[in-house]
Amino acid sequence: MEGPEKARLDAYFRRITAQFPVGGPISLLIITHLLPERPAFLHSLARTSTIAAILPKPRSINPQALHETRRTYTVHDLSRGLFADPARALEYLEKTASGHDVALLDIGGYFAPALTTLADKFSGRVLGVVEDTENGHQRYEALDELPCPVFSVARSPLKHCEDHLVGRSIVFSTDALVRARGDILTSRSACVIGFGKVGRSIAHTLRAHDLRVTVFDSDPVKRIQAHSQGFRTPASRTEAIRDAELVLCATGNLALRQSHFETLRNGAYVASVTSSEDELELNALDGLYQRTPMGEHLTRYEVTGHYFYVLAEGGAVNFVHGAAVGTYIHLVQAEILAATAALSRGGHDPGLHEVPSTIRQTIAQIWLDHFDR
Template sequence: METSERARLDAYFGRVASRFTPDERPASFLITHLLPERPAFVRGVATVSELCAVLPKPKSVHASALRQIEADGHACDKLSRELFADPARALRYIENRAAGRPVVLLDVGGYFAPSLSELCDRFSGRIVGVVEDTENGHRRYAELGKLPCPVVSVARSPLKDPEDFLVGQSVVFSTEALMRSRGDILHGRTALVIGFGKLGSSIARLLHAKGVRVTVFDIDPVRRTQALSQGFTVARALADGLEDAGLVLCATGALSLRGEDFGRLRNGAYVATVTSSEDELELAGLPDVYERATIGENVTRYLTTGHYFYLLNGGNAVNFLHGASVGPFIFLVQAEILAACAALARGSLEPGIHELDATDRAAIAATWLDYFNR
């Protein structure tokens, strides 16, 4: 990132933060992808809250971003699902960093969800609330039922629509790049897109534009009707779609393929995901008879007698191989996260899932246009 671009980004987040910084700043824990532009966002979080720790998503840590965040004086702790899957362990961690303080948890993927009730009940301070960035995480909190604190979700915000569309583009780009590295192309293939949400629908349309025959599978009958209305073939069952697909793109944010599903893949099929393998793929459920071999950079062949398929980027988000860039549109979502943190700090939200006020979203969009529509 050029010096002028970095200065503009810091100015943008400074202006956003000046609008949304609460009178009394809570402590915060930030889960985030550490991409090259992320330090400016982290500084924004540290303005609207007292940032106790950054927890980088383990498969998307850019070394220079990590160095910059640590140089800014912020602690970076190791993130895993296991850290917050055990409520006692999660409580010890939060107590160690922020004992007795009001705390906002800034999440990407529902990491805090398994321990949220315990944290709200037993933490020596107070869990003010959670901000969640992804559809996967939104569902994890919704599945808890009666929430012990407010959760502000930006996952379904209209400010996130440009990001979702561009993430779809980056997923298709990276998938095609890895296939071409082996002399294969997208054109003329049949693809199965699992999940027809905002990301999956974007991927399906982009693949179709590249001459790919696209089949869609989604467990939601409403989304299946949407896919049909847009001209896609819809598989009645996952197995039906898998057997005919030369490319499988998993875009549910939840478990797309179980261990037994891999055996139904066509010989030579490529499998790619839009999020981490721990969410989308039950790789541990694969039969032991499959031999794994790296046959190209970020391409793994799974082989057993009479059957083989290729897994891209170890089953992790394929677009992170090429920076996962969505340009300045990501800054809309990050600004909404800052505003959501401030909304929680004001203390007026009841337990449950909330969205940011439309007036605040409009203010964010107007600020973004001032800086990036040039």
């Protein structure tokens, strides 16, 4: 990012934080993709809050961004296991922000398994959670009872632009990795599992690249939507993937389990839009399939008479190439800032919340003032 772009982005975030001020001293525990543009967002959070720790998602770390972040903030390693055990999660929070008012910024529902314990037993106060992704939204939604407010931006209209471009970046990276081994996607049969905002973008982008596209979604309403847009929509996941030469998974909720891998046609490519542990049950194949690296970001899975390829070790394939979606990412980041400020001021009942539409309209206008010139 060049100097003028940095200055424009800094001015944008300063307007956002001035428009949505934090209501008192708070500490932040931040799970994030540490991509090249992310330090600017972290600096905007640090202007109004104390960053207790940053936990980068392991497969989306840009080395330069990590180096810059470590110079200023505390950075810890992230794993699902860290917050899967409530006692371990509580111990971590006590070591990191003991006695403070804390907001948890999440990408993927990492805090969900331990949230009740953290809210009930932490020596400070858990003000709430801000969740960025559909996968995480579903994890919090699945809890029997939320012990604190959870603001989700996953279904915000401001995220639609990002989701559309993420779908395109998924196809770009998939095509690039397949081409790297001397193969092409054009004219192949493809299956997209999940017809949410990202899955819809993937399906339309694949069709524009002259692939024959089948869509499967466990929600019959979304299958009807896909069918109305001209996609083949089989009634079962197994039927949908059986003849696909490319399978792209966009559910965030274990799109492929062990039995599904056994159904894949020989030579099929499999790619995901999110973390492998969220989308693909690859661990179930340990001891069954031989795994052979076939170059960077491509692994062959083989058992007698059957083989297929997994891209980017099952992680979000677009992160191989930086997952750039331009300045539209700053719309969602601004909404996260606004939601964090709302948590700091209190007054929200436990449960799922969204930022009001008036706040989204304000963010959109500020974005237009800074980037639509």
